[in-house]
Amino acid sequence: MIPFNKASITDVEVKYVTDALLNGKSSGDGKYTKLVCDEFKKRFGIENILLTTSGTTALEMASILADLKPGDDVIVPSFTFSSTANSFMLRGANPVFCDIRKDTMNIDETKIEDLITPKTKAIYTVDYAGIPCDMDVINDIAKRHGLLVIEDAAQAVGSKYKGRYAGTLSPFGCYSFHETKNYVMGEGGGLVINDASYMDRAEIVREKGTNRRQVLNGMVDKYTWHDIGSSFLPSDILAAIMYGQMMRYDEIMEKRMTVWNRYAEELKDLEQSEKLVLPIVPEYVDHNAHMFNIILPTAQIRTDLVAKLKANDVYAYICYVPLHSAPLGIKLGYKPEQCPVTEDYGERVLRLPLYADMTSDDTSKVIELIHDILS
Numbered sequence: 032m033i034p035f036n037k038a039s040i041t042d043v044e045v046k047y048v049t050d051a052l053l054n055g056k057s058s059g060d061g062k063y064t065k066l067v068c069d070e071f072k073k074r075f076g077i078e079n080i081l082l083t084t085s086g087t088t089a090l091e092m093a094s095i096l097a098d099l100k101p102g103d104d105v106i107v108p109s110f111t112f113s114s115t116a117n118s119f120m121l122r123g124a125n126p127v128f129c130d131i132r133k134d135t136m137n138i139d140e141t142k143i144e145d146l147i148t149p150k151t152k153a154i155y156t157v158d159y160a161g162i163p164c165d166m167d168v169i170n171d172i173a174k175r176h177g178l179l180v181i182e183d184a185a186q187a188v189g190s191k192y193k194g195r196y197a198g199t200l201s202p203f204g205c206y207s208f209h210e211t212k213n214y215v216m217g218e219g220g221g222l223v224i225n226d227a228s229y230m231d232r233a234e235i236v237r238e239k240g241t242n243r244r245q246v247l248n249g250m251v252d253k254y255t256w257h258d259i260g261s262s263f264l265p266s267d268i269l270a271a272i273m274y275g276q277m278m279r280y281d282e283i284m285e286k287r288m289t290v291w292n293r294y295a296e297e298l299k300d301l302e303q304s305e306k307l308v309l310p311i312v313p314e315y316v317d318h319n320a321h322m323f324n325i326i327l328p329t330a331q332i333r334t335d336l337v338a339k340l341k342a343n344d345v346y347a348y349i350c351y352v353p354l355h356s357a358p359l360g361i362k363l364g365y366k367p368e369q370c371p372v373t374e375d376y377g378e379r380v381l382r383l384p385l386y387a388d389m390t391s392d393d394t395s396k397v398i399e400l401i402h403d404i405l406s
């Protein structure tokens with residue numbers, strides 16, 4: 032069986048988890064949480080990152096810190112995971128769905144300004160398939176209209192936009208370290224605070240609304256309730272898995288890239304014969320080989336391909352179901368035709384199996400099957 036994804040776990044992760052269990056602290060903010068944050072600083076130059084229990088809760092923290100309230104509007108692509116929209120809807124804010132670009136399937140920055148009204152407070156961008164959005168353009172729009180930008184970089188750890196790391200491109204960057212991502216801690220995430228003025232409040236929000244972090248840092252001797260918040264910090268045992276992954280950062284990236292590059296090279300002929308479209312990576316992006324997506328000519332061809340791959344024990348995945356035309360989107364008053372590109376691509380995109388430990392034979396098998404089925 033070739034799954035669409037499989038976490039790469041070795042003796043390295045086992046060693047750190049065992050140490051965390053036997054010698055460390057099973058609650059949050061222990062030695063391994065600090066080591067992971069130090070790695071993000073060393074590798075990506077990130078000064079302020081707070082580990083969270085998921086990418087979802089990183090987004091929820093960002094939405095609290097953004098002070099979003101009932102009556103506020105937030106511009107967000109419809110082609111994303113529910114968590115992007117849920118995070119600010121839990122604050123009472125409304126989603127205003129924006130269509131996507133045909134090349135990257137990221138938010139179409141040329142359509143954002145038409146959606147801005149006096150109620151608009153923020154733009155949430157999503158780095159789909161690990162490919163950052165055109166953030167210079169988006170940040171410029173936000174600046175001109177006084178809006179906050181929150182980057183959902185759940186899939187984009189290690190990707191770069193014009194040489195700058197995804198997650199560092201706006202005041203808040205949200206990473207996911209879920210088992211399906213490049214670097215995993217089971218369930219986990221990180222909130223990158225690029226505007227340091229939010230940091231003090233972020234530490235309080237993450238610790239159930241208390242200044243407990245200041246006690247741990249020896250700044251005060253007892254902690255009290257200061258703000259709203261929740262329990263957003265992960266167990267240090269999970270951080271130990273993530274530390275192992277960070278120690279294997281280059282190895283995991285290179286192995287994923289090998290599979291990604293083989294798909295790109297060996298499926299090229301099918302693009303030339305118009306059987307599928309391969310991923311398009313803008314020249315300003317260095318991607319992290321998070322996903323390899325193909326676009327099929329019709330929804331029916333995708334359905335048939337998924338079924339035939341599955342009959343051969345290969346599991347391809349259909350990615351996101353657009354939010355605006357999902358049951359909740361319809362309840363909010365959206366019509367499928369309001370984001371036509373999202374609606375169309377959402378039915379035709381297919382994510383191929385891709386993981387660090389995918390063998391060369393398994394990659395060959397997927398490539399050969401796709402040729403056999405589509406030719």
Ligand SMILES: Cc1ncc(COP(=O)(O)O)c(C=O)c1O
Pocket residue numbers: 085086087088111112114115157158183185186206207208209218219220
């Ligand atoms: C774009 C995006 N945002 C947020 C999330 C949520 O991350 P997590 O599963 O870590 O909560 C995901 C997860 O797949 C995602 O793809």
